[in-house]
Amino acid sequence: MAEIKVLIEGIHKFLDEGKLRICSTVTLIKSDKNILVDTGSFLDKDKLIEGLKKEGLTVEEIDIVILTHLHLDHLINIYLFKNAKIFCKFNGKSSGQFHIPSEECLKRTEIEDNIKIAKDVEFLLTPGHTPDSISVVVNTNKGKVVIAGDAFPKEEFVDLESQEFLGYGQDMEFDTEEEAQRFLNNLDSREFKRWVEEK
Ligand SMILES: [Zn+2]
Numbered sequence: 498m499a500e501i502k503v504l505i506e507g508i509h510k511f512l513d514e515g516k517l518r519i520c521s522t523v524t525l526i527k528s529d530k531n532i533l534v535d536t537g538s539f540l541d542k543d544k545l546i547e548g549l550k551k552e553g554l555t556v557e558e559i560d561i562v563i564l565t566h567l568h569l570d571h572l573i574n575i576y577l578f579k580n581a582k583i584f585c586k587f588n589g590k591s592s593g594q595f596h597i598p599s600e601e602c603l604k605r606t607e608i609e610d611n612i613k614i615a616k617d618v619e620f621l622l623t624p625g626h627t628p629d630s631i632s633v634v635v636n637t638n639k640g641k642v643v644i645a646g647d648a649f650p651k652e653e654f655v656d657l658e659s660q661e662f663l664g665y666g667q668d669m670e671f672d673t674e675e676e677a678q679r680f681l682n683n684l685d686s687r688e689f690k691r692w693v694e695e696k
Pocket residue numbers: 566568626647
């Protein structure tokens with residue numbers, strides 16, 4: 498069974514000065530390979546290196562990095578992992594890309610549901626937040642865990658039935674940033690619900 502450790506907890510918060518503090522969750526999977534899911538924000542680089550150190554790992558020892566999608570707060574520290582294969586999907590297409598450092602070239606591979614990338618670790622396509630969002634399904638001794646990137650924008654979102662969905666044609670003027678954010682979150686959940694229903 499694989500083990501999972503959250504190295505950095507994600508944050509998406511407006512600070513008092515109107516600035517947005519934003520960082521993806523960064524998750525380590527220990528299987529037959531060392532896998533990192535998302536890499537966090539630039540400001541969290543040291544925290545990330547420190548988190549790996551606590552797990553007895555260096556950036557060089559990460560074998561695979563999976564980017565759940567290509568928003569900056571998920572990908573900006575990717576350059577640290579020079580020995581890793583990088584998996585991401587782009588432009589909503591099924592093909593992704595990985596880097597094989599020893600061959601100094603880029604190769605493409607299909608990223609689809611149920612493709613196994615290590616022991617007890619596989620992909621699950623979860624479009625909604627972006628068309629090309631992917632999740633990672635991990636078998637652990639506590640059961641199946643899905644690392645879903647931004648597919649779940651908030652905790653309450655886990656209960657899809659409790660979500661209120663806004664209709665199309667909504668007036669796009671917002672008085673506050675919170676209101677705008679609320680609209681975006683609901684937009685995500687609506688798209689996600691549609692995707693779940695289609696499946
Ligand atoms: Zn995002």
